[in-house]
Amino acid sequence: MNFFKIKTSWSNAEFILIKLCMASAYLFIGSYFHDFFAAYYNVLFVVFGFTVVWFVYQWLKKMKQPN
Template sequence: MGFFNKKTTWSNVEFIPLKLCIASAYSLIGAYFSTYVLEHKAIFIGIFAIMVAVSMYLWVTKMKKQNL
C-alpha cells in the first residue's frame, strides 16, 4: 500500500505522455457536445490508450529506479 506514498521528481518532458493522456480524455468528454469530435472518437480513444500505457510504464520504471 506504500506504492502511492512514494515521492518522485518528473521533468517536463516526462509529463508529455501524461498530459496527452489527460487531454485526450477531456476531448472524449467534449465529444458529447461536438459532432466533429464524435467523428474522430476512435483516434482519441487510441491516443488515450497508448498514452495511459506509456505513462504507467514511465511511472513504474521511475519508481523502481528510486527504490533500488
C-alpha cells in the same frame, strides 16, 4: 504501505505523456456531447490508450528506481 508518500523525479518531457493522456480524455468525453468531434473518436481513443499505457509504464519504472 506509504504509496502516496513515495517521491519520484520527473522531467518536463515526461509530463507531456500525462498531459496528452488527460487532454485526449477530456476531448473524448467532451465529444460525446458535440457532433463536431464525433469523426475523431477513433483517433482520440488511440491517443488516449497509447498515452495511458506509456505513462503507466514510465510511472512504474520510476517507482522501482531507487531515489
